[in-house]
Amino acid sequence: MRFTTAAILAAMLAAPLAALPARAEAPAPRITVTGEGRTETAPDMATVSLGVQTRADTAAAALAENSAQLARVLARLKAAGIAERDLQTSGLGLGPQMDYSRDGQPPRVVGYEASNQLTVRVRDLSRLGAVLDQAVGDGANTLNGLSFGLSDPAAALDAARVQAVAEARRKARMMAEAAGARLGAVLEMNEQGNGLDPRPMFRTGAAMEAAAVPIAGGEVGYAVSVSVTWALLAP
Structure with a gap:
């Protein structure tokens, strides 16, 4: 009977320790940066x-x-x-x-x-x-x-996307080096918005001649914004 009672007491003392959660590991360091890209082209x-x-x-x-x-x-x-x-x-x-x-x-x-x-x-x-x-x-x-x-803006938007990712990488690398780290793998990437940029842009000599109504087409701009997350590594 004594042995049984001792075993029960030992089990009761050990139970709270087993119920404690394991110590959580610190999250891996990362950096998230937003980049913007823009292309201008003549409208069609x-x-x-x-x-x-x-x-x-x-x-x-x-x-x-x-x-x-x-x-x-x-x-x-x-x-x-x-x-x-x-x-x-x-x-x-x-x-x-x-x-x-x-x-x-x-x-x-x-x-x-x-x-x-x-x-x-x-x-x-x-x-x-x-x-x-x-x-x-x-x-x-x-x-x-x-x-x-543009009747088909896909190429202009793709070029703006490439610029946006390159800009995000440039800023992230600069910030990582300033903090004494370096960029690792890309963990997440999201496109936050794209479309026709409403800001007017005009080119010299782009006027289209007409008998009564002269029109200047200028250029149209397409803008894209992306958010990219990288892992941060030791230098």
Whole structure:
């Protein structure tokens, strides 16, 4: 009985020690750095947002006139070589025009306005000015924006990615050497964002000649940001 009791006591004393977690090892040293890359190139495509606004005494008349003008614009753009896939109508609106000028009197309807927006992709930039001139001549009376880009930006984005990783490595190596260490293997890499950089960039002599609307395409920039984690090793 004594031997059994001693064994039980020994087991009870050892149990708390066995339940203690093993001492955690310190995490391996690492460094995470963000790098940015950017490429600039001449655009090969323009996107134009234009529209037609018409006013008439009745809603039906305003909408009918708007439809007729937009049909003429679309027909001329197609005749100019713009493909169906590069034409998209959007933003159709129809509403009353109100007169609020009568003091003390409720506003009254003085007419109706119809509007329709058209997004046009122009892939031959040498014809961009002429396309705009023709669209305005056929009834487009609002211009809401003009932007340039690449029809296939994959190569520009890939070049920016290479630059971003190289920049991250340069900064990480400099920081590691300053801390008395050196870079090891890459542990993690993430792309944090990419796309068309909105900052305008212009090149001398990039104007595209047109009969009525001169356009300067300049350059477009694509930017990429990456985050890279390296192991840190002893020097």
